[in-house]
Amino acid sequence: NAGVTQTPKFRILKIGQSMTLQCAQDMNHNYMYWYRQDPGMGLKLIYYSVGAGITDKGEVPNGYNVSRSTTEDFPLRLELAAPSQTSVYFCASSYSPSTSGSLYEQYFGPGTRLTVT
Amino acid sequence: AQKVTQAQTEISVVEKEDVTLDCVYETRDTTYYLFWYKQPPSGELVFLIRRNSFDEQNEISGRYSWNFQKSTSSFNFTITASQVVDSAVYFCALSERYGGTSYGKLTFGQGTILTVHP
Numbered sequence: 515n516a517g518v519t520q521t522p523k524f525r526i527l528k529i530g531q532s533m534t535l536q537c538a539q540d541m542n543h544n545y546m547y548w549y550r551q552d553p554g555m556g557l558k559l560i561y562y563s564v565g566a567g568i569t570d571k572g573e574v575p576n577g578y579n580v581s582r583s584t585t586e587d588f589p590l591r592l593e594l595a596a597p598s599q600t601s602v603y604f605c606a607s608s609y610s611p612s613t614s615g616s617l618y619e620q621y622f623g624p625g626t627r628l629t630v631t
Numbered sequence: 632a633q634k635v636t637q638a639q640t641e642i643s644v645v646e647k648e649d650v651t652l653d654c655v656y657e658t659r660d661t662t663y664y665l666f667w668y669k670q671p672p673s674g675e676l677v678f679l680i681r682r683n684s685f686d687e688q689n690e691i692s693g694r695y696s697w698n699f700q701k702s703t704s705s706f707n708f709t710i711t712a713s714q715v716v717d718s719a720v721y722f723c724a725l726s727e728r729y730g731g732t733s734y735g736k737l738t739f740g741q742g743t744i745l746t747v748h749p
Binding site: 545547549554555556557558559562564572602604606608610618619620621622624625 | 635666668674675676678681722724734735736737738739740741742
């Protein structure tokens with residue numbers, strides 16, 4: 515298993531450009547998440563998904579969009595890049611059985627370091 | 632709203648010292664999960680432990696141990712006989728459970744930078 519993969523690893527964008535951060539997992543996890551980590555800070559949730567076709571906002575969703583058409587993929591779209599979106603972006607996935615409500619640990623991808631200038 | 636506080640921004644120790652990383656949390660829910668993650672200089676996030684709010688037993692894994700106290704809303708992490716390889720940022724995180732189904736959204740503390748000197 516590759517686990518959670520993210521592409522690209524690094525990217526520099528100009529203000530106003532758009533891009534999509536790719537995330538894929540091969541563990542058949544139902545839950546997927548996008549977090550951002552600003553320098554010296556903890557991670558903050560941008561968006562999450564509890565299954566294909568179902569997404570919802572996290573703590574800091576402004577300036578981002580997501581979609582989840584398959585269980586495996588959860589891309590994050592930046593439409594008009596701003597310097598405030600300079601950050602490291604982490605995708606994560608986890609499994610939660612819908613019947614029990616239990617929660618297992620989140621597996622994180624290696625991150626994408628994005629700079630907007 | 633849930634909140635995680637790691638009051639220690641940076642800790643510096645000499646190899647073989649014991650070190651405790653503090654984590655205090657706030658939640659309105661009676662069912663929740665607590666986690667610790669390690670972020671080494673390479674940047675990835677490494678899962679260390681998950682603890683259910685109903686399980687207050689302390690846990691030991693090698694040189695790592697965790698002390699969970701619901702009465703003080705704390706979930707502290709101790710490294711015994713620290714090593715240079717333990718140098719990393721350590722994050723405590725909390726996930727509440729909503730309406731009987733956990734969505735697993737994690738709230739992270741700001742992290743503690745641990746530096747272990749040889």
